[in-house]
Amino acid sequence: MNLLSKASSRRTACLIVLLLFSVNGMAQRKLSVRKSEISFTSNAELELIRASSDKVQGLIDPTTNQFAFAVDISSFQGFNSKLQREHFNEKYLESEKYPKASFSGKIIEPVDLSIDGSYDVRAKGELDIHGQKQTRIIKAKLTIENGQLTVEAHFFVPLADHNISIPTIVSQKIATEIEVAFKATLAPQNL
């Protein structure tokens, strides 16, 4: 399991590296994350838990509309207590085993990222959390202004999809579906 997950996260890393360095002739330069914020909310009957991270790495290739985003699980801050954060990392997400969550794939809608404007798109890709991959379509809003791209997305992650089991004793404190909000600003990479 450990090996596998490492392999998968390595794959994501590879993809990012590939996307970073594949020079595509005359193609547009790839966009990489400059500023980001990802937050999640677990709105359970008895407890509301929020945490966020600004350590999202990611790339979008405007020529192929492929993308890859990843975040360190351990970089999430917030929570209602220190212990909760510890549990999050150790018991539920097992961040030592599965240090990163990632989403990589392709933007379904054909969109020209060199033209300023705002676009509602759907991104189809593999969402990898806790070592479990799920093919997902996630709606996102892309805003391009002066070559800068802002990505905003809002989606739900059912814990069962990613093999994250919640002990029944705390089941009323943790939602079965975690709401995720993501916003990132990307800019062309410097060559």
Next chain:
Amino acid sequence: MTKKYGSLIFFFCLVASFAAAQIPFFQSYFPLKRNVPLQVNALLQDRKGFMWFGTDQGAFRFDGINYKQFLSTDSLTGNNITALAEDSAGTIWLGHQNGQLAYIEKGQVRRFEPREGSAVGAISDILFDTAGNMWFSTFNDGLYYYVGDRLYRVDEVEGLTDLFIYDLFEDGDGNVWAGTDGGIGICTLKDRKISVKVIDSDEGLPDIIIKKIRSLNGNTVCLATEDAGILKYNLSTHKVEPVLGSWSYGSISDFAIKENQIWISAPRTGLMVYDLQTNRLKVFSQYGEQSLRGLQALAKDREGNIWCGSKTGVIRTLGDAVEHLESLEPCRDINILALAVDQQDRIWFSTSEGLFVRTLQKDGSATVERMLTNTPFRSSNIISLYEDRDGILWAGLYGNGLLRIDPAKNSIRHFDKELRNGNILSITGRDNVIWVGTLGGSSSITATDGNYVVANYSSEDGLSSDFIYQVFVDSRGRTWFGTDGKGVSMMDEAGFHHFTDGLQSKVVYTIAEDQDKNIWVAAQNNGVYRFDGDKFATVADIHLRDNAIQSLVTDTQGNLIAIHNFGLDVFDMKRKRMRYWGEETGIRQKHPNLNAVVKDKYGQLYIGTSKGIIKFSLSNDQAVSIPQPTIEQVKVFDEPIDISRPPQLRYGENNLTFHYVAFWYQNAEDLNYQYKLENYDLEWISSRNQSVTYSRLPPGDYIFKVKVSDTEDFNNVPESTLAFSISPPFWKTSAFYVFTIGFFVISFYGLLKFRERKLMDDKLKLEAKVEERTKEIQLKTEEIQAQNEEIMAQAEEIQGMNENLEMLVKQRTAELENKNKALEEYAFINAHKLRSPVASILGLLNLLSKTDLKGDSRVIREHLQRSAEKLDAVVRSITEAIEKADKKNF
């Protein structure tokens, strides 16, 4: 004597003209308003039987008469519907031009909103697979499937070769096929993992643009392509082959499979039907003013109708079961006197202009050639035609005998004088014997090695009449003659037999034999009769619309077909059901000619009428059944109730409305219903309404039954039933009776017990009281006794006192008497002895007053005077008092 016209056939003039293909009957529908165009993109028949039209102005539900329009109020969803589907629960799903999906719930269009968002391309198809998953395809936005509340997309990442998808299809293994611009993607969904296998040019597809996929049979799938027509794909050998050799009709928008036919819509060419049995293709590019080009969608319903969605509306055809061959140029007179179909499927027919043959070309068009042009028979009146087993055409002339035409050898032989009569009304044959019926008896021609032996039969030989309308040879080799006025004659090895019994009219026009070797005849204006072995009899289940039958034939499906001026009356001999073909297929008032009917090797009938040829093929309509009623909804006090199981209604839920419907699109206007509420209605009630209300139904068990017929005949028609019960009120239930009786018994018993106990109690109480009272009385008695004694004592005492008192009274009286005496004495003294001194004093004073006294003496005398007078007054009053007392005492 025979004349031989050798080498004649080449003179069959090749003046052939192109004639349009026969056009089946089409019905146009206008869901909005007559002649208001509506673009119809998708068609569906739901499991109940309703037809659904997906249009650019919402969805329409159609029951044959009424339309119901479903519009979305949600502007996001829009109303341009491009796909329709029904899920396993019977919910109708709508796919829209803008990629949105919606479904119809409780009469409302509701948007389907998956979290993943909607597709952006127009929905081309929706499919619910046998596992219950929803799939939908889009134009240029890939394929989607919805599993476990999540939407997934299948695209090039999964191996789909193209995102432009036209159609979805599920095979027998539950795989979903997507017809795309890049071949077929066969999607297999296992444990939420999808795998895609591609069939494209590598697999032998001549065209990889796959527009529609339909199952032909368990092992073959038909594919409609952009340029290569319809392909057959064999599921086990994976071989691809075109259905038609070459295809030049352009892109296919849709196709539908009906029995042995593939109905194809090629927008550039029109509507086509390809018969897999005869390998014939027919093209219909228009009917009337209406173009059949540009059809978007095709669907076959359960009745066998082909529905076409066009840019302007919906068209329905029952197919080419009935076709009208009316354009027979160069033959201008289309009053068809006689008909035959040869082994090359050519139709030979005769009119007042002569003999013609009609040949169907591969492209579906037909040519008509005039025959016998360079012969003396060019314009002969041919009134009967027959093709024998050797492909020889026999033509019966009116007054001029019989022609034997050999199309293969281009030869004609004329039989004239050797026949007893030259007016050949009917020709038939068996093996090498040809029989003709004439106006002068009947003749047989036996051919042996090019020699012909003619035998003539007339009334002199034993025929009942010389006027023979039809001669018929049955499967047992018996020859039957329909005569004019003398019933039916039959000739077998034993000679002639005559049958007139049971025939109301003795004029017998036409004879037929069914598969069970029964002989049927039709008599003039008298309907049909069946031969029971020694006489003819009518059959109870046969209800003809017209008794003036011109021809009678049977087919291989067990139908007896009677042809008359109202059309065709088809009697299904097994199911004992009538079915009528007439107005709705345009074959009414065509005036069919006597015995101008022929059956080809496919079982198709050709009927000669005064208005052309009618082609009738029941074999293409095996799916056609009879209208089936459905109880669609039941309302109790106007509220729909669940009828998936027999409803149990409470007392008071006794106002029921039954909504039923039957689908018979080919003749919806003529549907008649009969309903009956078992246990309430005594008789079946006829109605043309689609609902009935029963109010104030008493409690009980009921069965609502409804049956439907497109004729007035309700025998042997299917029924739909719904059993239900209305509970009695609680005071009428047996439980309540038991309870009540129990209650009364217990109450009565209780009352008795209570009474008994109370009486006992009362008795005891009473006894106690009596005892108490007795004691009391005793006490009182004693008391009274004591008082009595006391009273006695007191009485004695009183007596004693009385006696004492008497004595006292006596003593007192005596005392008083004594005192009285003393008083009397005193009074006497007072009155008499005291008075005199007073009177003396007064006298003296009086004397003194006369003396002259002076001073004090005077005063003293005056005072003395007054005192003496006072004393006198006192003495007087005493006297008076005594006198008074005396008076009182005396």
